Amino acid sequence: MSAPIREDFREILRLVKPGSRVLDVGCEDGxxxxxxxxxxxxxxxxxxxxxxxxxxxxxxxxAVVQGDxxxxxxxxxxxxxxxxxxxxxxxxxxxxxxxxxELLRIAERAIVSVPNFAHWRMRxxxxxxxxxxxxxxxxxxxxxxxxxxxxxxxxxxxxxxxLGLRIEACAAMSAGKPARSMDPDGVLENWRAETAIFLLxxxx
Amino acid sequence: MTRAAxxxxxxxxxxxxxxxxxxxxxxxxxxxxxEPLEIAYETYGRLNADKSxxxxxxxxxxxxxHAASTHPVTGKPGWWDRVIGPGRPLDPSRYxxxxxxxxxxxxxxxGPASTxxxxxxxxxxxxxxxxxxxxxRAQAMLIEALGVETLLAVVGGSMGGMQVxxxxxxxxxxxxxxxxxxxxxxxSAQNIAFHEVGxxxxxxxxxxxxxxxxxxxxxxxxxxxxxxxxAHITYLSEAALQRKFGRQLQRDGLSWGFDADFQVESYxxxxxxxxxxxxxxxxxxxxxxxxxxxxxxxxxxxxxxxAFQRARMVRFCVLSFASDWLYPTSESRDIVRxxxxxxxxASFVEIETDKGHDxxxxxxxxxxxxLRGFFASTAQARGLA
Numbered sequence: 001m002s003a004p005i006r007e008d009f010r011e012i013l014r015l016v017k018p019g020s021r022v023l024d025v026g027c028e029d030g031x032x033x034x035x036x037x038x039x040x041x042x043x044x045x046x047x048x049x050x051x052x053x054x055x056x057x058x059x060x061x062x063a064v065v066q067g068d069x070x071x072x073x074x075x076x077x078x079x080x081x082x083x084x085x086x087x088x089x090x091x092x093x094x095x096x097x098x099x100x101x102e103l104l105r106i107a108e109r110a111i112v113s114v115p116n117f118a119h120w121r122m123r124x125x126x127x128x129x130x131x132x133x134x135x136x137x138x139x140x141x142x143x144x145x146x147x148x149x150x151x152x153x154x155x156x157x158x159x160x161x162x163l164g165l166r167i168e169a170c171a172a173m174s175a176g177k178p179a180r181s182m183d184p185d186g187v188l189e190n191w192r193a194e195t196a197i198f199l200l201x202x203x204x
Numbered sequence: 205m206t207r208a209a210x211x212x213x214x215x216x217x218x219x220x221x222x223x224x225x226x227x228x229x230x231x232x233x234x235x236x237x238x239e240p241l242e243i244a245y246e247t248y249g250r251l252n253a254d255k256s257x258x259x260x261x262x263x264x265x266x267x268x269x270h271a272a273s274t275h276p277v278t279g280k281p282g283w284w285d286r287v288i289g290p291g292r293p294l295d296p297s298r299y300x301x302x303x304x305x306x307x308x309x310x311x312x313x314x315g316p317a318s319t320x321x322x323x324x325x326x327x328x329x330x331x332x333x334x335x336x337x338x339x340x341r342a343q344a345m346l347i348e349a350l351g352v353e354t355l356l357a358v359v360g361g362s363m364g365g366m367q368v369x370x371x372x373x374x375x376x377x378x379x380x381x382x383x384x385x386x387x388x389x390x391x392s393a394q395n396i397a398f399h400e401v402g403x404x405x406x407x408x409x410x411x412x413x414x415x416x417x418x419x420x421x422x423x424x425x426x427x428x429x430x431x432x433x434x435a436h437i438t439y440l441s442e443a444a445l446q447r448k449f450g451r452q453l454q455r456d457g458l459s460w461g462f463d464a465d466f467q468v469e470s471y472x473x474x475x476x477x478x479x480x481x482x483x484x485x486x487x488x489x490x491x492x493x494x495x496x497x498x499x500x501x502x503x504x505x506x507x508x509x510x511a512f513q514r515a516r517m518v519r520f521c522v523l524s525f526a527s528d529w530l531y532p533t534s535e536s537r538d539i540v541r542x543x544x545x546x547x548x549x550a551s552f553v554e555i556e557t558d559k560g561h562d563x564x565x566x567x568x569x570x571x572x573x574x575l576r577g578f579f580a581s582t583a584q585a586r587g588l589a
Contacts, residue, residue: 057551075541
């Protein structure tokens with residue numbers, strides 16, 4: 001009937017409690033929000049930069065505000081949501097630290113996924129070619145990439161500590177494979193995890 | 205539902221003037237009362253059995269109830285003909301669409317040209333100052349008289365969008381959804397300033413006669429035309445004006461005088477001249493005043509979000525145009541921010557266009573797509589087949 005569910009969406013579906021209020025930052029055409037509405041009965045809201053995508057979301061009956069995650073999170077009042085989701089776009093933000101702290105202002109929990117720049121493919125590519133890595137996770141050349149703030153798994157967990165965030169759950173993802181729960185501080189994980197997905201909350 | 209397979213179904217158009225007798229006065233925000241009250245309206249399509257398919261369309265400053273029917277004065281198609289019709293986002297085979305002439309207007313609803321029962325003369329300046337809230341209250345009376353308890357949607361652009369916001373603030377339990385296009389939660393200093401230029405142009409016309417021009421058998425046509433010309437500039441973006449006219453001349457060479465040398469001058473003069481045929485100068489004064497007085501936050505302790513506290517169950521769609529400098533996107537964003545703060549369900553799109561404020565009336569596929577999607581999903585959520 002429909003295409004198979006993306007692995008990262010499957011992991012998010014697993015993390016989100018039924019009936020909760022969810023904001024998807026960068027919700028594109030609303031695929032995840034639709035899935036969450038259908039499978040988990042969530043109260044879904046999206047933020048999306050492209051007007052075409054917002055129109056597509058409207059047609060699906062989703063509530064979506066056109067805006068930019070870098071600028072427009074201040075639209076939303078404090079603790080308006082149970083979850084704020086940011087999928088693989090933190091590294092494209094101008095101020096990732098501010099965005100991360102905003103996500104946890106407007107929501108009790110944040111679900112954030114980031115590509116890991118310390119994955120062995122990256123390291124190998126850089127070491128052997130001596131050029132900015134172009135891998136299946138980050139395929140674009142340096143001059144065309146939207147990723148302006150890439151980080152490693154270690155960098156990200158450091159930032160979470162810095163912001164006083166608790167990592168409630170963490171999983172490693174590779175293209176086409178089911179998510180695998182991991183210890184974000186595990187030494188080998190910083191080599192093995194292609195993308196990492198986190199469930200975060202405020203430590204206080 | 206059955207549908208004619210061969211021909212495009214005809215729109216069922218009804219309408220007329222609803223009279224509310226003395227005793228059913230419209231209580232105005234100013235403290236005055238308006239009675240008797242007449243509201244001119246038009247409807248397209250049919251109210252369904254469970255009365256769940258009614259959509260109120262609110263018109264802008266110089267619009268009227270002829271949203272999708274030929275205008276009786278100009279002979280032109282309805283002002284929102286593009287959106288209302290078979291196969292269009294507001295399809296009368298599906299929805300019961302209502303459009304009223306605002307109170308204070310000049311197309312059949314009680315306004316300054318109506319007869320003042322106290323004098324048996326046209327009201328003129330004896331007409332009470334009206335507000336957007338008064339317009340909405342009059343619409344609510346009409347809707348009720350038509351047997352509609354809850355609107356599937358209220359939709360409008362510009363001043364129509366302000367009515368939409370006022371509806372959400374005043375009658376949230378009679379609304380399922382609200383669509384506010386190219387509007388603002390209040391009139392800015394610049395908005396008021398432009399209106400004041402228009403009003404002064406009308407009042408400076410010797411034929412205005414202190415508002416009692418009808419009794420004198422004259423009309424302040426020059427003043428009203430200038431008011432329209434000034435306002436019309438604010439409806440277009442600089443880019444649209446430049447693209448349409450640039451510095452192109454009407455004839456070969458300059459006249460070395462003050463004829464309409466430039467096409468843009470000729471265009472504006474035409475806009476002004478055509479407008480006076482269909483609009484009343486005093487109505488223009490009163491309706492622009494209603495807009496200037498509009499400040500939704502001020503009605504709610506200075507906090508816009510408070511206006512929407514009771515509207516949390518209403519599904520909102522806010523749309524703006526990127527090149528609109530009359531009611532710029534930032535104003536729509538303020539509305540969205542307030543809706544979010546109130547915990548209402550809000551969607552927002554800024555439509556990329558260089559056509560300015562008037563894009564609302566023009567061919568904008570993105571606008572159509574957004575409206576089509578929003579109405580379709582709203583109807584589905586309401587349980588319409």
